[in-house]
Amino acid sequence: xxxxxxxxxxxxxxxxxxxxxxxxxxxxxxxxxxxxxxxxxxxxxxxxxxxxxxxxxxxxxxxxxxxxxxxxxxxxxxxxxxxxxxxxxxxxxxxxxxxxxxxxxxxxxxxxxxxxxxxxxxxxxxxxxxxxxxxxxxxxxxxxxxxxxxxxxxxxxxxxxxxxxxxxxxxxxxxxxxxxxxxxxxxxxxxxxxxxxxxxxxxxxxxxxxxxxxxxxxxxxxxxxxxxxxx
Numbered sequence: 268x269x270x271x272x273x274x275x276x277x278x279x280x281x282x283x284x285x286x287x288x289x290x291x292x293x294x295x296x297x298x299x300x301x302x303x304x305x306x307x308x309x310x311x312x313x314x315x316x317x318x319x320x321x322x323x324x325x326x327x328x329x330x331x332x333x334x335x336x337x338x339x340x341x342x343x344x345x346x347x348x349x350x351x352x353x354x355x356x357x358x359x360x361x362x363x364x365x366x367x368x369x370x371x372x373x374x375x376x377x378x379x380x381x382x383x384x385x386x387x388x389x390x391x392x393x394x395x396x397x398x399x400x401x402x403x404x405x406x407x408x409x410x411x412x413x414x415x416x417x418x419x420x421x422x423x424x425x426x427x428x429x430x431x432x433x434x435x436x437x438x439x440x441x442x443x444x445x446x447x448x449x450x451x452x453x454x455x456x457x458x459x460x461x462x463x464x465x466x467x468x469x470x471x472x473x474x475x476x477x478x479x480x481x482x483x484x485x486x487x488x489x490x491x492x493x494x495x496x497x498x
Contacts, residue, residue: 276313280306280353284317285385287344287355291319292386294334296327298363300386301395304356307381316346319357320382322391325364326432328466329439332360358468363391365464366398376405383410 281302288300304318305311323331335357339345346356368379380402384392396409443461451457451470460467 277306277309277311280311280315280317283353284319284355287317287339288319288385290338291321291335291355291357292388294331294338296324296331297335298322298324298389299384299391301382301392302385303359303378303382307383314352316351316354316356318359319355320359320361320379321357322363322366322395323360325362325464327435328360328362328463329442330435332357332466333438333442360466362464363389363394366391366395368399369460369465370458371401373405376402376407380407380409384412 284302284306288302291297292300299322301307301320301322302318303320305315306317319335321331321335336345339355339357343350344355346354368375379399382395392412399409402408446459446461451459451468458467458469
């Protein structure tokens with residue numbers, strides 16, 4: 268057994284996360300990459316994988332997921348159940364025109380309020396924080412980040428596609444076939460969202476551990492679902 272210095276492990280994971288965010292950020296249809304999960308919360312250890320929350324162009328979410336998974340798989344960096352330590356887990360994709368998280372509960376407030384921008388040339392982080400101000404109802408808040416010169420120069424992304432195209436449709440069809448064959452797709456309690464504006468893959472969500480947390484009436488109907496499919 269090896270002894271690991273926690274700060275060293277976290278530093279290495281954060282360094283790898285940043286480097287890979289720059290790679291993923293330059294893939295087709297990707298416009299921002301946020302760090303999420305245990306590492307973003309400061310709880311990472313030598314067994315942790317690196318969760319990526321990826322923002323895509325509207326009409327390009329399946330294209331972004333395809334190329335993200337492809338480059339990570341080819342380099343043996345795609346997190347899998349039997350191969351996840353220090354690997355990248357791109358388990359949440361969302362389009363830049365639909366940044367509000369639909370699952371608004373105590374767990375989601377805690378999870379997503381700890382997101383951190385790693386690649387964000389269009390400063391979409393500010394839009395994400397504004398769209399999800401509901402987390403404050405659960406006594407959570409987003410970190411206050413020091414703006415760099417890059418962040419101050421906010422640019423408007425040029426979206427080539429709004430409704431998708433032939434390539435997007437083909438890649439969506441190919442990936443859905445594989446997803447439907449995955450045993451995790453029908454796993455009880457799994458949080459799977461397959462929409463043109465959001466793709467979420469959490470086979471073992473921790474929502475159940477937060478059921479006794481603060482319950483807040485947000486004035487909206489309940490929008491949780493084990494499997495939500497709108498393709």
